[in-house]
Amino acid sequence: MGAAVSLFARHALLPQGWRRDVLICWDAAGELTSVTDNAAPPDGVELAEYVLPGMVNLHSHAFQRALGGMAEKAGSGPDSFWTWRELMYRFAGRITPEQIEAIAAQLFAECLRHGYTAVCEFHYLQRDAAGSLYARPAETAERVVQAARLSGIGITMLPVLYSHAGFGAQPLKPEQARFRTDADDVLRIVEALAAQRDGQVEVGCAPHSLRAASIEQITAVLAALPSERPVHMHIAEQQAEVAQCLAATGRRPVQYLYDQLDVDARWCLVHATHLAADEIALIANSGAVAGLCPTTEANLGDGLFPLPEFIAAGGRFGIGSDSHVSQSPVEELRWLEYGQRLQRQQRNIAATPQQRHVGDYLWQTALQGGAQASGRKLGALAAGCRADLLVLDDAHPNLCGVAVSDVLGSFLFCGNDNLVRDVLCGGRWQVRNKRHLAQDAIAASYKRTLARLRAL
Structure with a gap:
């Protein structure tokens, strides 16, 4: 699945708002090459229900x-x-x-x-x-x-x-x-x-x-x-x-x-x-x-x-x-x-x-x-931007039967479960089924670091 260069979204948040049946394509450099709504799902392309651009954390x-x-x-x-x-x-x-x-x-x-x-x-x-x-x-x-x-x-x-x-x-x-x-x-x-x-x-x-x-x-x-x-x-x-x-x-x-x-x-x-x-x-x-x-x-x-x-x-x-x-x-x-x-x-x-x-x-x-x-090409599902996107967990009860116009309202204001299921960043899947691909190794290193710091 990590080699995929396209995704078909039943609903995707584009700069002009929610659109239906959106084919999202990106290249090996991690840049979006085309975003087409009212498209037909090509054979063999992964399907998702709700897709939105990934957020920028502007201060860390x-x-x-x-x-x-x-x-x-x-x-x-x-x-x-x-x-x-x-x-x-x-x-x-x-x-x-x-x-x-x-x-x-x-x-x-x-x-x-x-x-x-x-x-x-x-x-x-x-x-x-x-x-x-x-x-x-x-x-x-x-x-x-x-x-x-x-x-x-x-x-x-x-x-x-x-x-x-x-x-x-x-x-x-x-x-x-x-x-x-x-x-x-x-x-x-x-x-x-x-x-x-x-x-x-x-x-x-x-x-x-x-x-x-x-x-x-x-x-x-x-x-x-x-x-x-x-x-x-x-x-x-x-x-x-x-x-x-x-x-x-x-x-x-x-x-x-x-x-x-x-x-x-x-x-x-x-x-x-x-x-x-x-x-x-x-x-x-x-x-x-x-x-x-x-x-x-x-x-x-x-x-x-x-x-x-x-x-x-x-x-x-x-x-x-x-x-x-x-x-x-x-x-x-x-x-x-x-x-x-x-x-x-x-x-x-x-x-x-x-x-x-x-x-x-x-x-x-x-x-x-x-x-x-x-200072980077981010923030939108649009050709020329980085291929950074989120797939929401449409099977979660908070999104079950929700009108598309209320999806972001439910995402932001309903409950404390994480509704982000999959994350594509720079054209590479980094999170699948709510787990980061290197989650265990990264966490093990972090735990060793904390143990040393807190022992000082």
Whole structure:
């Protein structure tokens, strides 16, 4: 079955919506060559009932997968992102490149099983435990790319620019030594990764945040980076960050960023949780993508993104699993909607006059935003895009007898079973009958890694 280069879908989600009797074909390079609706099923071609494009995970710190569940004990005072960060620092100080690869492979296999077919890796563990660059500056980034190849997921690698501990070029703390990079370091890593670029791998960059990278450094990196490459940045995640930016610059983070740089559609502004009205308009009008990570933002107590106002302004958004307390795009999109319902005491928030079905609006819009943020040809069942798709489990009770117009509503908002049955990524089947093809070997390596880390 792995050699198949076509699939016939009774129902497939195309850019223009659900269509019947769709013949989907791809080539050996993993690119879709034709997508034809109202077709007849050819002899010998595999059949599926419901097929949709795989989701893009636009924000990931892969090593944090190993932290899952370890930060859920209350401290002596109020807990927040900033107290969680101290645990993350301690954990990051212990991990070897080999362990980074094992953790990333486990995460990526889980992401595939739940419906992500691409990931944008915001990678800032660049140095060894003593704070020195490895002999190969891209050592740890290469390990994460290798994990992506092992799992089969597509990846956009984003080496992080991380020079300061806070606004005003505050010196890094000892526990941040593994993250330290300047503009030259980042560009050296980008150059070292050039040979990795192909249909499944892209390379961009990620200034960590306005508090960790100066405008001068960001400008230097962007001047040397090819203009089509994606640029990601954390921004306005925490109220404390907004207050610190105001104190240092007299402007809120998004205001200050747009004052200083030409932010356009190559940018992904991660979180952007705390926005003033003019900042919503700035992001929407620039064409940048807001990178929303609802399960992590909830886990860390960040706050709620102003989704209705952003939709009304024509803003673009995608979703990411960030710290990986969840590896499911269903859960991200569900909680993106549910957070708004709880805050506003209303229902069916993420919709427009053109698309009243909330599940369809969320999946299609997050697909488009994630594809843009990845810098890769993703996000649609259309010729020229990567052959990344999901086959849903039509035998599951949640999809039994459901109208096609309600399939995505049932997928996103009904129950907790994983309804993703099979996953094709880059033209290769990576998940069959809800199991990743290398699931046992990847999990065994991950378990050995966790046992060593937790014994330290």
